[in-house]
Amino acid sequence: MNVDVAIIGGGLLGLATARALLRERPDLSVTVLEAEDRWGAHQSGHNSNVIHSGLYYKPGGLKARLARAGGEAMISYCEANGVAVKRTGKIVVATTERQLPQLDMLAERGRANGVTVEHLDRRAINEREPNIAGVGGLWVAETAMTDFGAVARTLATELTGLGAGLRLRTPASVFEVRGDRTVVNGEVSARVVVNCAGLHSDKVAEALGEKPPVRIMPFRGEYAELRPGLRGLVTNPVYPVPDPDLPFLGVHITPMLDGTVHIGPNAVPALSRHGYRWRTVDPRMVRELLADPALRGLARRFWRYGVTEISRSLVWPLFVREVRKMAPSVHGRDMRRHGSGVRAQAVTRDGALVDDFVIQRTERAVHVLNAPSPAATSSLLIGCRVAGDVFDQLGDGDAARAVLKAVP
Secondary structure (H helix, E strand, O other), X not given: OEEEEEEEOOOHHHHHHHHHHHHHOOOOOEEEEOOOOOOOOOHHHOOOOEEOOOOOOOOOOHHHHHHHHHXXXXXXXXXXXXXXXXXXXEEXXXXXXXXXXXXXXHHHHHXXXXXXXXXXXXXXXXXXXXXXXXXXXXXXXXXXXXXXXXXXXXXXXXXXXXXXXXXXXXXXXXXXXXXXXXXXXXOEEEEEEEEOOHHHHHHHHHHOOOOOOEEEEEEEEEEEEEOHHXXXXXXXOEEEOOOOOOOOOOOEEEEOOOOOEXXXXXXXXXOOOOOOOOOOOOHHHHHHHHOOHXXXXXXXXXXXXXXXXXXXXXXXXXXXXXXXXXXXOOOHHHEEEEEEEEEEEEEEOOOOEOOOOEEEEOOOEEEEEEOOOOHHHHHHHXXXXXXXXXXXXXXXXXXXXXXXXXXX
């Protein structure tokens, strides 16, 4: 089967890229290949469902440029397509005086990125969230909640109407270059391949003959859930002040649209790219990581943080203690474990964690090699950004310019 574009990965980014391509060029032939039996099966469907505002990200980077506008685009998409969405706002809480300078830095970043930020003192925190303790905080009005799994399913339905070829249960495992085309699995011949494979993006890039500048290390984020009687603990999402040296946001408290309240995630190394539990182990991946100098570099930099996170995962009272820093009325008996997600975290060859999005264009492909949070928030605009590269490779500069108009 000959197509213009084959997209590897049926998460939010792959589906959003297909949408951007077909809305601009309905005559294109686009196929999306997804290994699982449903759309958004991994990162897109295993996250906190928060539409982020752009508070955290260094001004000028792709995350900062795409988060604020991307959040508004996502809210509009949900409202237009009947996907549940709610503007909630959120509080970022400093629990110690030592965190206040970092809180001020976050406020500056947020304002530089177009985010409305209001400083809160102890009294103002308690007025908004009586069960939350902090020495200072930020109120971020633009935050919202949705169901990103439902967004993925809605995108897939829309793509069917746009004429896309959608294939579930189709892992992309074999690539062969034939002239100016790339043949996937011996049956789909594409002018351009788009690698939106998430947890497998580095492996897909290698299979396509590239040497990606980063490699994926999977980190599991484990969540707890408040028992039903305590679901009124908070009204809106409550976040801690994050560690400025890490691309993780810390253990937060999130009231979901269905009334449940989730707490988490932590960030522990996963022993498989789909390692949603400690007992899920991929021996081959573990061997590769142990032989990888990137892992040794990462361990040297962050071993103390890693020990702390692993301890919280394995020792329930330590996790409870972390939660009680923000919510002192919560006890271990008030929570139960509730699922997890696996984050595809890009790491450089010397072991540095990559904070920003990484999108690389090669001769016959476009690779999305790092797309952690706020990728779900920004997915519609990331799709436009990737589609612009695809149109350039197809030789359609007018379409590239048109689709990139949506991207700040």
